[in-house]
Amino acid sequence: QVQLQESGPGLVKPSETLSLICAVSGYSISSGKYWGWMRQPPGKGLEWIATFYHSGSTYYNPSLKSRVALSVDTSKNQLSLKLASVTAADTAVYYCTSDSNTWYWAYYWGQGTLVTVSS
Amino acid sequence: QSALTQPASVSGSPGQSITISCTGASSDVGGYDYVSWYQQPPGKAPKLMIYGVNNRASGVSDRFSGSKSGNTASLTISGLQAEDEADYYCSSYTSSGTLVFGAGTKVTVL
Numbered sequence: 001q002v003q004l005q006e007s008g009p010g011l012v013k014p015s016e017t018l019s020l021i022c023a024v025s026g027y028s029i030s031s032g033k034y035w036g037w038m039r040q041p042p043g044k045g046l047e048w049i050a051t052f053y054h055s056g057s058t059y060y061n062p063s064l065k066s067r068v069a070l071s072v073d074t075s076k077n078q079l080s081l082k083l084a085s086v087t088a089a090d091t092a093v094y095y096c097t098s099d100s101n102t103w104y105w106a107y108y109w110g111q112g113t114l115v116t117v118s119s
Numbered sequence: 120q121s122a123l124t125q126p127a128s129v130s131g132s133p134g135q136s137i138t139i140s141c142t143g144a145s146s147d148v149g150g151y152d153y154v155s156w157y158q159q160p161p162g163k164a165p166k167l168m169i170y171g172v173n174n175r176a177s178g179v180s181d182r183f184s185g186s187k188s189g190n191t192a193s194l195t196i197s198g199l200q201a202e203d204e205a206d207y208y209c210s211s212y213t214s215s216g217t218l219v220f221g222a223g224t225k226v227t228v229l
Contacts (some may be wrong), residue, residue: 105170
């Protein structure tokens with residue numbers, strides 16, 4: 001059973017870079033599956049950020065692509081998200097997600113972590 | 120890419136059936152069988168309920184079913200129960216190679 005746990009600073013200053021880690025347990029990232037991130041501003045709907053496949057293919061939300069960086073640390077079985085030049089509009093609960101077969105949906109979700117952008 | 124259109128709220132009495140619509144365009148919902156539905160109880164993470172228009176995710180009750188006609192997808196909950204109270208979101212793959220979500224529908228069990 002795949003389990004995902006997000007972590008990172010809860011408060012980020014405007015114009016700085018948001019950095020989050022997703023610790024994966026129950027499955028080795030390098031063995032397969034799709035891994036990604038979604039977010040949800042307080043009181044609002046879901047937004048897809050990006051997804052990558054273990055073999056290297058990566059899919060991005062075009063509206064965020066220029067500011068997003070995904071990476072994987074297979075030795076720690078973790079994936080990371082960096083979002084540059086943040087503004088208040090980036091305040092949201094960020095979810096780590098995964099699916100066995102596709103990037104069109106996500107079966108596994110972390111509990112989410114709230115990141116607030118404020119000075 | 121415009122968000123998919125969902126009703127803000129839907130309600131029903133226990134035991135009734137309700138249907139949530141999700142309207143898009145030929146470039147997303149109408150063009151691909153890559154529609155999914157998520158259930159999100161208050162304060163919790165979303166849970167995948169339906170994928171590929173009408174496939175129930177593992178462990179999901181058969182009271183939940185999905186369908187699509189033209190540019191509109193639908194999620195039907197039969198035999199409504201108190202535990203079904205939650206926000207429901209639809210999502211679709213788009214011709215731009217992205218994923219788009221609806222704004223969400225709040226389901227209330229009367």
